[in-house]
Amino acid sequence: xxxxxxxVGNASGFYGDRFSxxxxxxxxxxxxxxxxxxxxxxxxxxxxxxxxxxxxxxxxKTFLRQLEEGLGLAHDRGVRIVAxxxxxxxxxxxxAVRALAAEVGVPVSVxxxxxxxxxxxxxGGEGALTANAYLGGAGITACLRAxxxxxxxxxxxDAALVSxxxxxxxxxxxxxxxxxxxxxxxxHVLECGTQATGGNYxxxxxxxxxxxxxxxxxxxxxxxxxxxxxxxTGGAVTTGTVTAQLLYETQxxxxxxxxxxxxxxxxxxxxxxxxRVRVTGVEGEPxxxxxKAGVTRLGGWRNEVVFVLTGLDIEEKAALVRAQLSEAxxxxxxxxxxxxxxxxxxxxxxxxxxxxxxxxxRDPSPDRVGRSLTSAAVELAxxxxxxxxxxxxxxPAQPYGVFTSxxxxxxxxxxxxxxxxxxxxxxxPPTHPTPPPRxxxxxAPPAFEATLPAPPRDAxxxxxxxxDPAPSAFEARGPGGSAPTGSGAEPRDGGPGAPPPVTGxxxxxxxxxxxxxxxxxxALAGARSGDKGGDANIGVWxxxxxxxxxxxxxLTVDRLRDLLPETRHLPVTRHELPRLxxxxxxxxxxxxxxxxxxxxxxxxxxxxGEWLRARHLDIPTHLLRRPxxxxxPTPEGTGP
Numbered sequence: 001x002x003x004x005x006x007x008v009g010n011a012s013g014f015y016g017d018r019f020s021x022x023x024x025x026x027x028x029x030x031x032x033x034x035x036x037x038x039x040x041x042x043x044x045x046x047x048x049x050x051x052x053x054x055x056x057x058x059x060x061k062t063f064l065r066q067l068e069e070g071l072g073l074a075h076d077r078g079v080r081i082v083a084x085x086x087x088x089x090x091x092x093x094x095x096a097v098r099a100l101a102a103e104v105g106v107p108v109s110v111x112x113x114x115x116x117x118x119x120x121x122x123x124g125g126e127g128a129l130t131a132n133a134y135l136g137g138a139g140i141t142a143c144l145r146a147x148x149x150x151x152x153x154x155x156x157x158d159a160a161l162v163s164x165x166x167x168x169x170x171x172x173x174x175x176x177x178x179x180x181x182x183x184x185x186x187x188h189v190l191e192c193g194t195q196a197t198g199g200n201y202x203x204x205x206x207x208x209x210x211x212x213x214x215x216x217x218x219x220x221x222x223x224x225x226x227x228x229x230x231x232x233t234g235g236a237v238t239t240g241t242v243t244a245q246l247l248y249e250t251q252x253x254x255x256x257x258x259x260x261x262x263x264x265x266x267x268x269x270x271x272x273x274x275x276r277v278r279v280t281g282v283e284g285e286p287x288x289x290x291x292k293a294g295v296t297r298l299g300g301w302r303n304e305v306v307f308v309l310t311g312l313d314i315e316e317k318a319a320l321v322r323a324q325l326s327e328a329x330x331x332x333x334x335x336x337x338x339x340x341x342x343x344x345x346x347x348x349x350x351x352x353x354x355x356x357x358x359x360x361x362r363d364p365s366p367d368r369v370g371r372s373l374t375s376a377a378v379e380l381a382x383x384x385x386x387x388x389x390x391x392x393x394x395x396p397a398q399p400y401g402v403f404t405s406x407x408x409x410x411x412x413x414x415x416x417x418x419x420x421x422x423x424x425x426x427x428x429p430p431t432h433p434t435p436p437p438r439x440x441x442x443x444a445p446p447a448f449e450a451t452l453p454a455p456p457r458d459a460x461x462x463x464x465x466x467x468d469p470a471p472s473a474f475e476a477r478g479p480g481g482s483a484p485t486g487s488g489a490e491p492r493d494g495g496p497g498a499p500p501p502v503t504g505x506x507x508x509x510x511x512x513x514x515x516x517x518x519x520x521x522x523a524l525a526g527a528r529s530g531d532k533g534g535d536a537n538i539g540v541w542x543x544x545x546x547x548x549x550x551x552x553x554x555l556t557v558d559r560l561r562d563l564l565p566e567t568r569h570l571p572v573t574r575h576e577l578p579r580l581x582x583x584x585x586x587x588x589x590x591x592x593x594x595x596x597x598x599x600x601x602x603x604x605x606x607x608x609g610e611w612l613r614a615r616h617l618d619i620p621t622h623l624l625r626r627p628x629x630x631x632x633p634t635p636e637g638t639g640p
Contacts, residue, residue: 002221006169008162008186009216009230012036012083013193015043015060021193021214022066026073028230031216032169034074035161036083037191038063041533044155045296045401047087048129058088059152064096067150071097071106075149082140082161086152088130090114091418093152109420111143113153115413115427123408124295129401133413134292136258137164138427142417144168146425155294157257162187162217167259170221174259174430181262181284182223184255188262189227189245189279190215195528196227196245198235200606202526202613207236224280226272237275240526240543243580247539249530251586252575254285256292258410259430261285265577281579286432290407294533299402299593300333301366305377306391307357314343314355317385321357324384328376333363338601356391358601366397402593403533517621521563522613524623525551529609534591536605538612541582547623548581554617560585563615564608 009031011022015038018024025034038060051058063085074081086093094112101108116132118124124131135153137160143151145168156164166172166183189196198209213233218226227242229235246267253265261284268281309317318339329335340356347353359377361369374394381388415427521527521540524547529538540555542548561568571588591605602608 003170005218005220005226006033006166007031007216007218008033008035008165008190010035010037010190010193010214011066012038012063013191013195014038014040015046015062017193018214019062019066022070023073024233025214025216025230026070026077026079028213028233029216031077031079033080033082033162033165035165035187035190036063036081036085037158037161037193038083038085039087039155039158041294041296041403041531042401043087044130044132044294045403048296051088052129056089056092059090059093059096060085060087063152064093064100067097067100068104071101071104071108071150075106075108080144080149080151080165082144082151082153082165084153084156084158084161086112086114086154088117088132088154090152090154094150094418097150097152108149109147110150110152111146111148111420112151112418113139113143113156113416114418115139115415116153116155118293118408118413123293123406124297127297129296129298131293131295133408134258134294135413135415136160136287136430137162137167138174138259138430139415139417140164141167142425142427143419146417146419146421146423148420158191159184159187159257160259162190162219163257163259166219166223169219175286176223177260177284177286178282179221179223179284180260182225182279182282183219184257184260184262184284185246185264185267185279185282186217186219186225186227188250188255189242190217192245192248194235195248196241197229197233197237198241200528201241201244202522202528202610203240209235212236223282224278227277227279228275237277239269239271239277240541242269242277242279243541243582244526244528244539246580247537247541247577247582247584248528249532249537250539250584251532251535251537251573252584253577256288258287258291260287265579267577268579287410287430288407289410289429289432291410291413293406293408295404295406296401297404299400300362300364301369301397302360302362302400303369303373303395303397304361305359305374305394307359308354308387308389308391309357309385310343310350310354310387313385314339314341318355318357320385321380324380325359325376328373329361332361332368332373334361336360340601362400366399370397404593405533515621516618517624518616519619519624520614520616521555521619522610524619525613527609527613529605529607529612531591531604531606532586534589534593536587536590536608538585538587538605538609539582540585540609540612541580543581544623545581548578550620550623551581551583552576552578555583557585559617560612563617564612566590 007030009025011025011034047058063083090112094110097110116135118131118133132155135156140151141164163180163183172179193214194212196215197212198207199212212235213229215229228237255262255264263283266281266283270278272278307321338358343355344352363369377394410429417425417427525540525542527540542551557572557574567587570590573586575584
């Protein structure tokens, strides 16, 4: 007998997300399970510092406050709550939920998942603040099977909150890889909350996204799903918003997880009605024999000063400040200067006539980047460039963190479900049988991947022998670029199965595809970017097949490096997802030691994709998007 679809929603995409979302999701429409994702790399560092101050903490305190109202709402509606808010102390949070339930008079059974903490085993190494394996959803499944109303976990994968719930609902076996992969994809779409319903969406002017509702998925027994939201909530669910989230913070066509490897190149999206997108065709493979593990440590101390340079001689003013502070910075481990030319010529306002000179310093000692340094900056106030001022008074040194990732054997990680009655149930690692052969009548598209090392600085362009075939559409034409060998290799341009060449790089407004227009890439393509430790990913997609063929042929690794010069000397990997009409780039090392170190102006690479969309190139005129229909509505009381 086929069970009805599971209705699973999300009420949090990060620690600090909309506080009212949990109650809104519980009252906005029917649900079976409500999830909440509270953990990220930076969050683990924050929780680690909390635990240093109080060993009883280490979990997301916001979640507990949300349950003051949410426990009763969920109990009355028969909704199970599954959240990774346990952070570094899931047992402590489970106890706190039980105490809260007794206080508010709501009878709930609480379970938790543990075993991700690797600190007792020395995995993090010297100086580690936290070290956690990314567990799968099997522990969540066991807790729900035991009757838990609330399940809290530590560091499980974000998608495991959904896939673990779906495996319970449908009683899937651990080797139901296609079904599990479908649930993982649904979980990945939901995990960042309103990013699936129009939040942070590149074509946001087409929708009212002032207050997007949180997403939910209707997951069927075969693993397919429909992504939607509660009726009457803001935002939009379209194939575009779902594509954007599918590409977010993923690396490669194989989405590795502790329960299953989901093939992102098999995902099919289709409209299923207003604010409804169907997700089908997801294929799964056995998971790897290792688990990802994240390690945070305190990296040292940092400080920052931003000087405002107004009017004329901006470059000279910046050079003066740098020279004046050179002696104070002589013993500092790292000093990074960035001049942002936000100034405009003949500007009508003082702010638009000003540029920003940012100094970021890091050192193992707080003394070298503390008061002695900030005092040196303050002392320049009356003896430096004309118009000297800073955006904020210099402050004391602040600690910063470093995130690194490694792998640990899944078989040696003590994944444990602690059931409502206190029983500790060990979760066995998944087995790795050989998957059955696929039906060759409709094979999955090959996994197109090309990894290139950073070219040497000032390297001359490579010389290609005229007898060599043209580079493939996914191969970067630069040092080290070559097509992968074997069954995954893409046909060469002009070869069997290859699309017609469409480059958009003809002269005088012409290309093999016809007339071109110099325009931003974002006039044709959407993009979304994010961080994974010190790396960044940029997903780029189009809405039509014709635009996809042009994008696929044009946006090579070399072209990306040309458009984003800050990536020019870094390793870049390019992946193709034809069924999503998408490319996904991984830029290795662009974020240094990760978000907690504050390495860049945009330390989580959230706007890297928008920078790419703003870069201009020659685009076939007939491919350009039509303007969005209508502006974003003006909030009451602020219009003309």
